[in-house]
Structures are given as structure tokens and as C-alpha cells.
Amino acid sequence: MHICKIKHVHSVATTADARRLLLARPGQTGILAGGTSTIFSHKKELDTLVDLRPLQLNQIKTEEGGLCIGSMTCLTDLVFADTVKDYADGILSRAAHRTGTTLNRNLCTLGGLLVHPYIWPETATAALALNAEFHIYRGTEEQVDAATFYEQAPAKSLPCGDIVTDISFPSQPASRRFAFEKYASTHNEFAWLTLAVGATLESGILHEVVIVAGAATPLPRRLTEAEACLEGQTLTQPLILETAARAAETMQVGRDIRCSEQYKRDLCAGMLRGILEETFSTPTTGK
Amino acid sequence: MTISLTVNGNAHEVELEGNETLLDVLRALGYKSVKYGCGEGACGACTVIIDGKAVNSCLIPAPTADGLSIITVEDLGDVQKLSVLQQAFIDAGAVQCGFCTPGMILSSKALLDRTPRPTEDEIKDALDGNLCRCTGYVQIIEAVQLAAERLQNQTA
Numbered sequence: 469m470h471i472c473k474i475k476h477v478h479s480v481a482t483t484a485d486a487r488r489l490l491l492a493r494p495g496q497t498g499i500l501a502g503g504t505s506t507i508f509s510h511k512k513e514l515d516t517l518v519d520l521r522p523l524q525l526n527q528i529k530t531e532e533g534g535l536c537i538g539s540m541t542c543l544t545d546l547v548f549a550d551t552v553k554d555y556a557d558g559i560l561s562r563a564a565h566r567t568g569t570t571l572n573r574n575l576c577t578l579g580g581l582l583v584h585p586y587i588w589p590e591t592a593t594a595a596l597a598l599n600a601e602f603h604i605y606r607g608t609e610e611q612v613d614a615a616t617f618y619e620q621a622p623a624k625s626l627p628c629g630d631i632v633t634d635i636s637f638p639s640q641p642a643s644r645r646f647a648f649e650k651y652a653s654t655h656n657e658f659a660w661l662t663l664a665v666g667a668t669l670e671s672g673i674l675h676e677v678v679i680v681a682g683a684a685t686p687l688p689r690r691l692t693e694a695e696a697c698l699e700g701q702t703l704t705q706p707l708i709l710e711t712a713a714r715a716a717e718t719m720q721v722g723r724d725i726r727c728s729e730q731y732k733r734d735l736c737a738g739m740l741r742g743i744l745e746e747t748f749s750t751p752t753t754g755k
Numbered sequence: 756m757t758i759s760l761t762v763n764g765n766a767h768e769v770e771l772e773g774n775e776t777l778l779d780v781l782r783a784l785g786y787k788s789v790k791y792g793c794g795e796g797a798c799g800a801c802t803v804i805i806d807g808k809a810v811n812s813c814l815i816p817a818p819t820a821d822g823l824s825i826i827t828v829e830d831l832g833d834v835q836k837l838s839v840l841q842q843a844f845i846d847a848g849a850v851q852c853g854f855c856t857p858g859m860i861l862s863s864k865a866l867l868d869r870t871p872r873p874t875e876d877e878i879k880d881a882l883d884g885n886l887c888r889c890t891g892y893v894q895i896i897e898a899v900q901l902a903a904e905r906l907q908n909q910t911a
Contacts, residue, residue: 473773474818475756504796504814515773517819544808569884570862571799574808575815656883 472498472514479519483605486518487629494628501525501540502577525579525633528552533639535560539579539632543567543591546578556598556640557747559648559664563594566650566659579632583622586686590662592618593682594648595635596690597664603634611636618687644668644676647747649739653726659683660727661735665743667698674698674748679715679740684732685722693718694740708744712737758821762786763830769817777803777815781827788828788857792886799885802858803827809865811884828857831864839909840864840902847898851889858885863899872903 477500480486490497493516500517525538528549535555537546546552546564553561567573567581567590578591582602585592592614600614604626617625626632640646646666650659662682668675677695682688694715701707716737721729759768762784769780778801781789789812792800796811803812804826812825832838837845840860850856859882866873866881873881878899887895 471774471776471816474816475773477756477818477821500816500819517816519819542808568796569799570881571802571809571811571884572796572814574810575796 472511474515474517476516477519478516479522481522483523483631483633484607486520486523486631487605487607489516489518490631491629499631502542502575502580504572504575504580520631523633526577531636535637537578537635537637539582539634540577541579543573543576543578543581544570546591547573555637556644556666557646559646560591560594560598560637562648563590563650563662563664566590566648566655566662569656578635582635583626583632585622585682585688587658589659589682589688590648590650593662593664593680593688595637596688597646597648597666597678597680598637598640599678601636601638602632603636605631605633609633615690618689621687640666641668643670645747647743649743651735651739660724661732661739662688663736663739663743665740665747667748669748672702674701674703681715681719681736683724684736685720689720691715691719698744703744703749708741708749711744712741715740756818758818760820760822761824763825763827771817773818775817776813777817777820777823777825778812780817780820781812781825786827786829790854790857792854796884797886798855799858799862800855802861802885804861804865807865807868809862809881809884826861826864828860831860839905840867840898843902843905844895844898847894847901849890849894849898851887855885855887855889859887859895863902866899867903867906871906873899875900 478489496513497516498514500519525540527538529536530551543564546561567588581588581591582595596614602612602617604610604612648664650662652659664680666678677698679691679694680688681691694711697711697714716733719736721732757768757770767784790800792798794813796814801812802809805823832841840863844850862882862885870877878896
């Protein structure tokens with residue numbers, strides 16, 4: 469494996485210092501968070517790292533019923549934190565748990581995986597379904613919602629010098645349910661497909677339905693036509709089958725050496741059917 | 756560039772080219788229990804403990820290891836005095852070729868330090884990044900359970 473030849477590692481005291489260093493030598497200077505993206509980086513010109521670890525961006529805070537998670541929080545901390553397990557039916561914790569192995573999760577950071585969702589798309593899938601907001605330092609603090617962030621490749625959403633400091637996950641009403649599923653041939657394998665589903669269930673009617681697919685394309689994508697099938701409807705078995713078929717039919721699918729495009733569509737239909745039957749067909753019990 | 760790191764309580768200063776991993780550095784320093792398996796974070800043969808967490812040393816760029824305190828299996832015990840975990844691996848027959856064993860033991864140590872009485876699922880979860888091509892894992896899980904029991908008895 470090619471590993472960049474790093475000549476300098478700068479430890480910084482502020483995000484402003486980090487930004488200044490990144491902008492001083494664009495392309496040759498990268499961010500060091502968990503470190504794994506540096507190992508897998510294909511940028512041969514990268515020779516300097518800006519070490520964000522002193523900034524302590526690894527806190528998990530509850531905020532107005534939601535969560536604010538530092539971008540350098542490792543996935544293991546998301547798996548074990550009660551606040552994360554208790555939030556949104558635990559889908560963020562579950563997505564983190566289904567990412568890589570324990571050894572990987574001890575190193576990989578939430579921010580790193582959301583910015584580089586190509587190998588492990590689990591948390592990005594959940595973040596899009598949860599309508600997460602990225603707090604980005606660009607000289608000033610800005611917030612970008614996950615839907616906007618993933619409209620284009622993160623490299624374009626984050627020009628040189630931009631630093632994701634935190635990710636906030638909004639408060640979810642008690643009537644809102646979530647589910648996350650991943651399919652891979654083994655527990656730890658890279659995902660063939662991930663699905664995250666959220667919907668508000670009131671008097672048996674589904675509202676604000678969000679269905680997100682990951683690993684079908686490089687970036688997570690909402691399956692809006694399948695969402696439309698469920699919006700304002702009462703869940704019935706024929707509707708579940710219709711929605712699953714619509715999701716499979718309309719999902720964008722990129723090339724995957726492990727299976728055919730049709731296989732992935734069939735997978736999508738099967739997984740979504742299971743989620744709808746198991747999570748959204750029973751009365752709301754609250755959180 | 757030069758980095759300083761502590762391995763099993765011993766301070767080291769290392770001159771780097773810049774493209775080494777922590778695994779390369781540890782082996783060059785003589786900590787040969789840390790094995791090169793896959794080099795991409797899949798097999799766990801290079802496991803070390805940093806800040807109480809078991810991690811793949813092959814995924815850590817060496818220039819970023821400055822100031823780290825690292826534990827390898829050499830810290831746990833030696834042939835004259837094995838640790839409870841090491842002895843449990845022998846007693847449970849959890850060792851065959853031995854290549855994966857240091858990583859298995861360190862992942863187990865990180866688990867038992869955090870969760871002294873782990874369930875079988877928690878053991879499987881903690882060891883999910885350590886591959887063994889010989890034993891079939893059953894004896895390894897039994898070894899961790901045995902070590903947990905013995906450590907509990909020691910503290911009782």
C-alpha cells in the first residue's frame with residue numbers, strides 16, 4: 469500500500485490555526501483526526517498533517533433533546549454512550565456498531581467517516597436519515613445540513629481549509645421511529661447495502677417519511693419516490709410491497725464487483741420490506 | 756522527523772522517513788509480538804493498546820504517534836511469569852500457530868479492563884477484528900471466559 473511520506477505534523481491550539489496551516493499549502497497539507505484516512509489517502513503530494521487532537525473535538529453532548537457530537541469522537545464511543553443509544557431508536561449507535569471491527573471503530577472518527585463515506589457508509593446513511601447538521605469552520609462557524617452536504621462529493625462540499633468540528637442531530641418527537649439495517653456477507657464486511665428509515669407515526673398514519681440508501685452509490689441517497697408511496701398513508705401489506713418495489717426500481721445503483729445491479733435492487737426491496745414490517749407496523753410505544 | 760513514544764513504559768526516540776506505520780516502528784524497536792498480517796486493518800495481528808483501546812497499529816501513521824503510550828503483549832508477562840490471560844489461552848487450548856495470539860490477547864485485555872464479566876456476545880464483539888485461521892475461535896472465547904473467571908476469583 470502506498471503511504472504518504474509525512475514530513476511535518478503540526479499540533480494546533482485553535483481551529484483558526486488549523487485553517488491557516490491548511491490554506492498555506494493546499495493539497496500538501498491534510499487533517500489528522502483518527503488517522504485512517506491518511507493511511508488510505510491517494511494524495512502522493514501530502515506531506516504535512518494538521519493534528520486536530522488537541523482541540524478535544526470528541527465530546528458527546530445532549531442539546532435541546534438532540535445530540536451534538538464532536539467530529540473526532542471515535543465510533544466505539546458512539547456504540548457505548550447511553551445518550552446515543554437512547555437517541556432516535558438507537559440508529560446512530562447501531563450504524564456505528566455495524567461499521568468495521570472493534571479495532572477499526574476504536575480509531576475511526578465520526579467526522580472522518582461522514583466526510584469519507586465511501587468505504588464505510590453506515591454512519592453517513594444514518595446521518596442523512598436523521599437530518600444531521602455539519603458544523604463547519606470556514607473562518608466563521610457555518611452549519612450545513614446533511615442533505616446539502618451530500619448533494620456533491622464531500623471534497624467539493626469542503627474546500628481546502630474547511631474543518632468539520634461537530635455534527636448535531638436534532639431532537640426527534642416521541643412519535644417518530646427509526647430503523648437501520650446493513651447487509652453484508654459477514655458481520656464486518658463492507659456493506660453491500662445500508663438502509664435507514666425514519667417516519668412519524670400518528671394515529672396509524674405515516675408522515676415525514678425518510679428512506680436513505682447507502683453503499684448503492686458512493687454517497688447516501690434518499691429514495692424519494694418510495695418515501696412518497698408511504699406519505700400520509702396507513703401501512704398495509706400491499707403498501708409495503710408496493711413501496712419496496714418502488715424503492716428497488718428507483719434506487720440509483722453503482723457498480724459493485726460483489727453482486728449484480730439487480731441483486732442489489734432485490735436486496736433493497738427485501739430489506740425495506742423487513743424494516744417496514746418490523747418497525748412501522750406496530751403501535752407507537754414512545755421513547 | 757523524530758518522534759518520542761513510550762512502549763510498555765519504556766521511552767523511545769525514533770527517527771522516521773515519514774511513510775512508516777506504527778507497526779513498522781514497533782517491530783523495528785524489537786516488539787516482535789506485533790505482527791504484520793494484512794497491513795490494512797482487517798486481520799488484527801498488529802493489535803496494540805493505546806489509551807485503553809485496542810487498535811490496529813498498521814492504520815496509524817508513525818509520524819502521528821509522537822507522545823503516545825503504547826502497550827504490546829510483551830508488557831503482560833513473559834515465559835517466567837505469564838499473565839492470567841496468557842495462561843488462560845494456554846489452558847483453554849486457544850493457541851495453535853500463535854500468529855494471531857498477541858492480538859487476540861490484547862483485544863481481550865482491553866475488553867476485560869473495561870468489562871470484567873463480559874457476555875459471550877461481548878467477547879465475540881471485542882474480538883471481531885482479530886482473525887484466526889487455525890483454532891475456529893471456540894477455544895479463544897473459552898479462554899477469555901476462563902481469564903475473566905480467574906481474574907474475578909483473584910479480586911474476590
